[in-house]
Amino acid sequence: MTDDELTPSEREALAALPREPAPSPHLEERVVRALRSRGVLKERERWTLELSPLRVAAALATCIALLVGGFMLGRSSSATITMPVSIPEGMPGATSYAVSLQGAGTAYLRALEDLASSSHAASGEDRRQACEVALVTLYAATRQIAAIAPKDYMAREMLRAIETSEPAAARQQAEGSAPQQVWF
Amino acid sequence: MEAPQAVQRSDRRLAQAVLLRGDEKAFREMYRRHTPRLLGFVSRLLAGTPAEVEDVVQETWIRACDGLASFRWESAFSTWLLGIGLNVVRACWRSRAQLESIKAQVAPDSPGAGVSLEERIDLERCIRALPNGFRTVLLLHDIEGMKHEEIAERLGIAVGTSKSQLSDARRMIRTMMCRPMEIRHD
Numbered sequence: 541m542t543d544d545e546l547t548p549s550e551r552e553a554l555a556a557l558p559r560e561p562a563p564s565p566h567l568e569e570r571v572v573r574a575l576r577s578r579g580v581l582k583e584r585e586r587w588t589l590e591l592s593p594l595r596v597a598a599a600l601a602t603c604i605a606l607l608v609g610g611f612m613l614g615r616s617s618s619a620t621i622t623m624p625v626s627i628p629e630g631m632p633g634a635t636s637y638a639v640s641l642q643g644a645g646t647a648y649l650r651a652l653e654d655l656a657s658s659s660h661a662a663s664g665e666d667r668r669q670a671c672e673v674a675l676v677t678l679y680a681a682t683r684q685i686a687a688i689a690p691k692d693y694m695a696r697e698m699l700r701a702i703e704t705s706e707p708a709a710a711r712q713q714a715e716g717s718a719p720q721q722v723w724f
Numbered sequence: 725m726e727a728p729q730a731v732q733r734s735d736r737r738l739a740q741a742v743l744l745r746g747d748e749k750a751f752r753e754m755y756r757r758h759t760p761r762l763l764g765f766v767s768r769l770l771a772g773t774p775a776e777v778e779d780v781v782q783e784t785w786i787r788a789c790d791g792l793a794s795f796r797w798e799s800a801f802s803t804w805l806l807g808i809g810l811n812v813v814r815a816c817w818r819s820r821a822q823l824e825s826i827k828a829q830v831a832p833d834s835p836g837a838g839v840s841l842e843e844r845i846d847l848e849r850c851i852r853a854l855p856n857g858f859r860t861v862l863l864l865h866d867i868e869g870m871k872h873e874e875i876a877e878r879l880g881i882a883v884g885t886s887k888s889q890l891s892d893a894r895r896m897i898r899t900m901m902c903r904p905m906e907i908r909h910d
Binding site: 580 | 745751757785786866894
């Protein structure tokens with residue numbers, strides 16, 4: 541071996557020297573700042589808002605309009621009769637069905653409570669119609685439950701009890717007069 | 725890993741974005757691609773403090789951006805950048821030599837730098853202890869893989885000088901290490 545040649549181990553030792561150390565993060569910013577100050581790199585355009593009296597007035601007017609508009613919208617929507625039950629969209633499954641059925645049941649019971657509490661003021665005909673609708677609704681619901689769960693004891697017994705009690709609607713149909721409310 | 729031609733094309737596109745639009749994002753991409761190698765080269769060649777090394781890297785990029793329009797893309801951008809880094813380091817040596825000269829006049833009996841026993845067994849430190857000229861040739865040839873012709877052209881010396889300096893550099897390192905170089909795993 542001569543001085544001009546590297547031994548394999550020397551070559552390996554030189555090759556093993558780290559060649560690409562990671563530069564410190566602040567160095568990049570330092571270099572970029574230096575190049576910006578020299579005009580080589582252009583400053584990124586930043587979105588700025590100048591506050592002029594006209595813009596402030598416009599912003600205030602917009603805020604007030606939004607506030608009043610929101611208030612009016614809230615009032616009008618609270619005055620509107622809305623459906624008490626809404627089926628959640630896009631999330632089918634036992635949980636969403638249970639929630640919607642619970643909502644429907646609550647609304648049904650509330651309507652019955654309203655009927656009971658106002659029955660003294662309501663006329664006899666109104667009350668009769670409401671009871672008829674309540675029974676028909678209950679009957680339809682029971683039939684649905686029995687169809688869904690035919691082995692369910694409670695559903696079968698309720699259905700049997702309602703059918704044997706000859707509801708007013710059935711009686712009216714049997715007598716030839718159609719019920720005044722047909723929903724199902 | 726990208727092929728050298730693809731890297732070169734990408735470098736050229738980024739350089740054009742910097743030149744034409746002053747595109748900071750393009751510059752940052754170039755910077756992140758080439759700075760690790762430049763930093764390693766400068767750090768080893770300068771044998772200075774981290775702050776001095778960072779100064780040189782910054783100055784290298786500034787000069788590179790200034791000269792970007794005149795770069796003809798006949799060589800790899802990374803090689804061109806290392807060449808600029810080399811020139812900046814040599815300028816740094818000259819100013820350092822002037823400073824040392826002033827210091828020597830102020831304090832003529834200050835102790836000279838010696839090579840400690842610890843440095844003898846450390847290849848990195850041995851390289852740092854080499855005279856600037858020897859270290860430059862050794863790094864360009866043995867670390868960066870340049871040919872003597874290319875080194876001679878870059879440094880403005882004869883090919884024979886490059887060869888003899890490399891030979892001397894290797895001999896000095898062997899002497900400092902007192903045995904053939906071995907791989908160190910520390």
